[in-house]
Amino acid sequence: MKAPLSQIAHTRSGDKGDVVNIGVIAWRAADYPALVREVTTRRVFEFFEDRIAGPVERFEAPNLGALNFLLHGALGGGGTVSLRIDSQGKTFGAALLRMEIEIDE
Amino acid sequence: MIRVANGQGFWGDWLEAPVRLVEQGPIDYLTLDYLAEVTMAVLEKQRQRNPELGYAADFPPLMERLAPKLKQKGIRVVTNAGGLNPRACAREVLRRAPGLKVAIVEGDAVTARIDEFLAKGYRLNHIDTGEPLDNVRGRILSANAYLGAFPLAQALTAGADVAISGRCADSALVLAPSIHAFGWSAGDWDLLAAGATAGHIVECGAQTTGGNSQVDWREIPDFDEIGYPIAEIDAGGTFAITKHAGTGGRVTADIVKEQLLYEIGDPRSYLTPDVIADFTNLHLADDGPDRVRITGAKGRERPSCLKLSINYAAGWKAIGTLVYTAPDAVAKAQAADRIVRRRLEKLGLRFDEIYTEYLGWNACHGNAAPAAWAVPEVQLRIGVRGQDRSAVERFTREMAPLVLSGPPGATGYGGEGRPKVREVIGNWAALLPREEIRPRVEVFE
Secondary structure (H helix, E strand, O other), rough: OOOEEOOOEEEEEEEOOOOEEEEEEEEOOHHHHHHHOOOOOOHHHOOOOOOOOOEEEEEEEHHHHHHHEEOOOOOOOOOOOOOOOOOOOOOOOHHHOOOOOEEEO | EEEEEEEEOOOOOHHHHHHHHHHHOOOOOOEEEEOOHHHHHHHHHHHHHHHOOOOOOOOHHHHHHHHHHHHHHHOEEEEEEEEHHHHHHHHHHHHHHHOOOEEEEOOOOOOOHHHHHHHHOOOOOOOOOOOOOOHHHHHHEEHHHHEEOOOHHHHHOOOOOEEEEOOOOOOOOHHHHHHHHHHHOOOOOOHHHHHHHHHHHHHOOHHHHHOOOOOOOOOOOOOOHHHHOEEOOOOOOOOEOOOOOOOEEEOHHHHHHHHHHOOOOOOOOOOOOEEEEEEEOEEEOOOOOOOEEEEEEEOOOOEEEEEEEEEEEEEEEEEEEEEEEOOOHHHHHHHHHHHHHHHHHOOOOOOOEEEEEEOOOOOOOOHHHHHHHOEEEEEEEEEEEEOOOOOOOHOOOOOOOOHHHHHOOOOOOOOOOOOOOOEEEEEEEHHHEEEHHHOOEEOOO
C-alpha cells in the first residue's frame, strides 16, 4: 500500500557547509526494514532533484531504527554564501516526509 | 555522577535558559555553546570593525547576572564564547564579574600560519569538494582549528569558575567536565566517546527537550518555559539525558534519536578532536518521565588531523522581497521575477548567482508543494550575490519600482525599505595534522 513517509518515520535535518543531513527514524522498530528498502539514495536524490547537485549518501543505524542521509551541494554554497531562505537546511526533513513509499499492510 | 547542563544552543538562543538551569534545580556544570559555522563569520565582521570584539557578546552580561548564584551553588561554566577573541571575552567577564576565576584556552587561531602550513606541504583542500585552497587564498580573513576537550578540562583542574575557549568541538564543552571529574585520558576511547556523545546530544539546547521535534509537537507541554537539557554522566561512561522537574518540554528516546542524528555524517564515525565515537552500538531507553538512559558508547582512537574552519571574503549579496496576491499570485510573482532579471541583464550587471524563491508556495518543499493556482498569496524573494558591490547596490533599486510598473496586486514593499547590501563571508573546512596545534591554557587570578 502506498503512503507518505510520515506514516512510518520522523525526521530532523541540518547543515554542514553546503551539505544537508537528514536523519530518518522509524517510529516502530518493525518498520525499519521498510525504510531501508524504500528510502534509497536514488529516491532521495530524485525527490530533491530540483534543488540539489548531489550526490546523496546513506548510512544505516539499525540500533536506532534510523537512516542518515547526506545531500551534497544542497544549499547554494551554504552558510552566509547561500541566497536561500532555508540556508541551513532546517526544512528538508519535513519535506521528505511527503515522499510516497510502499509500506507493509 | 556529574550533572552538565547546556543553556545555549547557538548565539541568539533564549536568554533566560541558562538562568533557569542555575535556579530551578541541581547542576554541577553549565555549558554554553555559542558557535555555529555562520557565527564565526558574524564574529569576523565584528572584529574587523572593532579589534576588542569577536566573541559572543551575550556572555559577559550573563556572567554578571549569574555570578553570585554560581559562587553560592558551586556551579562552573564551560563555554566557547571566546569565538575569535577569548582574551577580550575574558577581560570583559572579569570587568563585569570580578569575583569569578576565569581561564581561557587559546591556540586555535592559525590565520597567520597558513603560508607556513602550505610550505610544509599541507594542502588544506576543501573537506567536501576537494578544491585547492588557492581558490580563496588571497581572501582569507581568519582560520581556526577545532580544539578538543582536554585544554578546557585543564582549565577546570586549575580551578577556573569559568573556562572560555575559542573554536572547539561543540561536544567538547560537555566532555571537558567529564575528563576533569573522572580523570579520563587519551586511550579511554569508550569513555571519551560517551562524554562526546552526551555533548553532541545536548549541544543544541532545547532541540533535545522537545524543541523543533516532530515527536508530536502539539502534545509537548509549555514550550514557553521549556527546560534545557541536562546530561547526568557517570565515571563508567553511561549517562542519562533529562531536564529540571516542573519545566516545559519533554525528553523521550524518540526525541533524543532525532538529535543524535542531527548534523552528523556516518553514525559509525562521529569525528571529534578527542575520539571517534560510534553511535551504532548505543542503546537508548526511556527511564521514567523526561529521562532517557544511554548505554553502549563505543569509541576508537582520535583522528590524526584536526578540522580547520577558514573564513574568506566571498563578495556581496542582497535579498529583495515583494508580496503578490490572488488571483494568480504565483504567476504574477514569476512575471515580476522575469522583469527584474531582464532589467539587470540590460544594465549589464554581473553576478555570481541570482536565486529566486516563492515563499508560501514551494521555497521549502520544492516539487512536493501544492499546485501554484491554489496559492492565495506568495512572497517573491530574489537574492543576488557577486564580487562587484556596486552591481549588488544597483539590484536593491530594482524591487520597489515593480509595485507601480509590474503585475497588479503587489504589496509588502514598505517597512524595512530597500534591501540591504551585506558582505558575504565564506567558510572553508580543511584538515591539518594535529601536531601543528598547541593549545594554551591561561588562568586569570
